[in-house]
Amino acid sequence: MGIREILGRLARAAPIPVFPVAGADAIEAVRDLRLRPEIELVATPRHASILLVAGDFGVNPIPGLALVHDQMPLPRVTVHWNDKSLGDVHGHVVGGDEADLVEALSALDREILTAPDGSEPPILPDVDLVDWRGVGPYGHGGKGMTGGTPFGRPLAERAPDRDGLELDQLPITIGPWVGALPPGLQVAVKFQGDVIQEIEVVSAFGPTRPDDVFAAALHTPTPVAILELERARRHLRWLADALRFHGLPALGLWALRLAHDLSPQDQTEVEDLLRSVRRSWVIKMVLSRIDGGFDDRSMRAGLGPLTRAAGLEDDARMDDPAYQALDFQPILGRLGDPAGWWRQRMAEIIQSLDISSRAGDMTAFGVGSVEGPRGRLQADNPGTSTPLELLPGLLTGLEWGDAAAVVWSLDIDPFASMAADLPVGVES
């Protein structure tokens, strides 16, 4: 038996390494794939053998994904799952539900491992932008540290740093499919070392708005129990993602499993989970690093848990007769910093489960506005509540790791945020 066969057998016995790229309407479905033992969602294309393109991007995502595709090692294959993107599709198309997808992925994985000829060729040419050549007669020397523009890419620009020195400032575009940021979020950052000097949010794909029970509640009377259960579920999903980002995948999987099958009777288990999170030294240490200066900047009405964490009594539920009948009082924090945002959402998970268990068949009427899990939704602009615009102010001056921790603490949905200015019922 050759070494290839041995490695092939081992690879077939392992979970299928999949690099996911999810559109707005598929983020939750792709996240739930973590609960499937047959699949491992990996952090970079270099770890993957299957590129999974799922959901709606508003535009054809493949041109932007060519580099991601070609960065996967051989053998590789692309799978489109319920992909509504425009233009030609590169790879295999799979419809149906999660079970159909897992079956198709397993079959394709076996196929490319046993017959690597089925692997996809590269999309991009295997050539450098330009040869690396300086200005000297032997390709040496030139302007800057090493001379010339290596492989067609200029060297970092110089800019003043915080010590008054003139040092390199490296611009990098990060995202939209990188594990350090929520899926879909792309930022243009200028680094000195790993300190962010400038940061700007770039919208990578066209705006789309996912179906949302809270947006629907603006126009349709909706049972309070359903709204609150969904709110708790959304916060648990945020918790699952944030825990995973901080290197606590087991706790994250627990949160995700609870979110998947959540009912008001799960309150005890949810409390157990939240107790474990509060006791985690990793979370304590990470969040204690990022302190100071956050309360003033995030203290803005309409941002839901972020606003209430800063102590502002801002909650559309207070105006709803159904919630008034349930003696609803918003939970208020003392400080709007990342640790405060975590505490606020975790407290609101328990509060929502409690309301959900007491609400019976009471119905919320959405009197002009509805309190969504990320803030206030209004009838004329159901995506207004976006913390995206806060990012430059919050992240400038932080180290990259701290900045990513702040981003995950904010609970950003880039797709919903990009859709903020669209009128109701209009999607691009």
Place this chain on the structure above:
Amino acid sequence: MPLGSALVVFLAAVLAAGVVRWVGDVLNPLTLTVPERVPFAGGAPPDYHAWNRFHIRWYTMALLFLAFDMEMVFMYPWAVVFVREGLISLVEMLMFILILVVGIVYTWRERGFEWA
């Protein structure tokens, strides 16, 4: 070391390095393509080359080096004294290290180890 022995060690090192390279090539005969060599940043190609100069805070690093280097300098003569004095010198050295640890904890609290 005689010249012959040094030569044998040198040749053995060269041979070992060659064997490691050969095994690596056998296990992974593929070479990376240009797109595979590009650093992964989430899908966007890099506009700038990654080589850049940044301030690594030499001053802090030099101070910390001095602190830890002096600690080690004091520990060499202490090892001789320890043989003669026994437990009492161990306690004294622990007190010395404890004082240094307090300094390290203080530096850590003041974020002195963050050099970015």
